[in-house]
Amino acid sequence: MSSSGLRSVGRAAIVSRHASTLKHVTQALAVANLSSRQAIGPSFLPRSAPGEFELVLLDLDIDPATAPTELCAQVAAACKNTPILVLAGVNARHRLVQSLAHPDVVGCMPKLGAWSETATSDAKLEGPDEQELGLALRRRVERAIQPSGPAAYLLAGTVIEERLVGSSADKDETLGALLADAGRFGLGDEKLRRLETAADELMLNAVYDAPRDERGKPLHADIDRRTPVTLAAQAQVRVRWGCDGRSFVVSVADRFGALERATVAAHVQRLLDARSPRLGRAGPPGTTAGGAGLGSATTGGAGLGSATTGGAGLGLVLTYSAANTLALQVVRGRFTEATAALHVAGSNRTAVARGSALHIYD
């Protein structure tokens, strides 16, 4: 009898005392071949050297009254220089985004059923999506040095479309091809709009924000997004997408690898601003509260204010809000790949209610 082994490739620490979360996390850890060490609070974590744990999974619901950054700091004190992936069910949107202010946080994921405004500590919460968390952990353990593309988020055998974008005109053409592809699947208007927002903003970022000169200075970041640009041959952007009926996934890779974790965190934290398009009550001009008014972002940027003049990072915020998962893979100086996965099965409302996870692999 021959077999392949089941040896763990590393260990992760889990800080949680929510039974359902622990179950879901255990399943996800096994997908990444990680063994686990559970603690019911940060003070119960063993003092560990950097690298002893691949990461710490911190359930913010262990103490909904304590600031997320404070909980992260307690974890960081026990597990120095160890990446932290935060989970939350209670007041999930705000607390997950708040946690990004801590420098060790490399990802945040809502628990299932937690994204609605009304979630409280009394709500019956499930754990995080096991498949999504398993994939996130697998990517962290595998540490790919090439852009991974959308395949890992889709059933094996899913056809992946690919385009190279060398100019803003190519960007428009590619967006058209992607939307035509999605249109064939009979996606509803709301789903198409989320998809359009995510794909357009990722490509705008790769064409305008990412390119650097030899000294590392941004080339097009200050240019109005309506001004056409052409990229050098070696700076072409690789766009890939696919759909397996349940998820539509688009990946956009530039060849600069300039994105910083701190930049991402700072931009996403704009969602805490009362004027943000998703979390706040009042959206910016041209948008409507609740995240529905994203259409203007893809029609020339009207209503997005500074988004049209580049560098504002609103594209990232809009993409994070539109996607169910936003994964950013950075190999410094070589490439940045942003992957947005959107749940397209069932109703758009159900998909939006699944919330948005963010993962940074750098």
Add this chain to the structure above:
Amino acid sequence: MQVAKGTRSAALVSRHGPTCRRVAQSLGAAGVHVRTSPFPSELPVDDLGDVVALLVDLDVSPGESPGLLVSEARRGYPDVPLMATAGVDARARLLDALCEGDVNHVIPKRGALTLPRGGMPVLGSLEGPDEHDLFAAVRRLLDGPESPGVTPYLLAGAPVHEVSVRSSEDKDRALERVVAFGESMGLTGEKLRRVELAAEELLMNALYDAPRNADGIARNASLDRRQPVALGADETVHMRYGCDGQTLAVAVADPFGSLSKKAVTDRLRKVRDGIPKPNAGVAGAGLGLVMTYSVANQLIFAVSPGRLTEVTAVLHVGGSNRAAQERGTAVHFYVAPSSAAGEGSGGW
């Protein structure tokens, strides 16, 4: 609307919005254009291009026998792989369609098994068929009945483990390995029992029911299942299993290719007609298949007669066990074209 020549397409009979949307999405993602008609009699017959599947929603007429509905839809598409989905009285009607028609694929709608038996659905409570199930089924139709193992049912890149089995002792060790794998995934109680039962029955089938002698006669089928058996060097059975966090799949492939659809449906009728009590160790009752059907969310048979049988059980292990069981069981049957009429009784 006419479909461009060369375009792969499928015909769907349904007037249930969520079903139409899910089918269009899943098949569209597989590169297949879907034409929908509300009644079997209104299906277009000559402008669909390269038709890869005909899918009939049995809920278009819940009072009518599945066989009749299917044969009416079938008229214009005599050679196209036939799929059926249902929400109303789903388990019984889908098994009827599978057992009595030439339907090779049956997929319950999401939410169907929470309805009272024979009850009409409350509009809005029923979703369409599972999109991953449909997508994987159509991809396999396009790719042919090979032996892909568990890969098509898991997210790309999910680790897959493989075990070779040639004897009863190997089978026990392989089973221990699968159970250990399930435990490492944090599965306990009913979920773990479902995995163990499915894996064991697939292996038992491959060791006892599938093997044939040179004359094509079953070698071990009449043996007590507690009696050890060994296979020849060129008769190795391969078990593959993996999990992507939400879906756990186990596939067992034997080199005999002795399983027929008739043998499967004869056993599945027991689900409909009531399961007789098993006698421990007695062979040939076919109860293994019935039990596997009752614990799996998908059961896939791929047969190349005389060459290969691969049976795959797909189990949803995300969320609660109850939610997983309520998803019901889809059955898919892929037979190599040259042998579609094969009536071998081997295996299940």
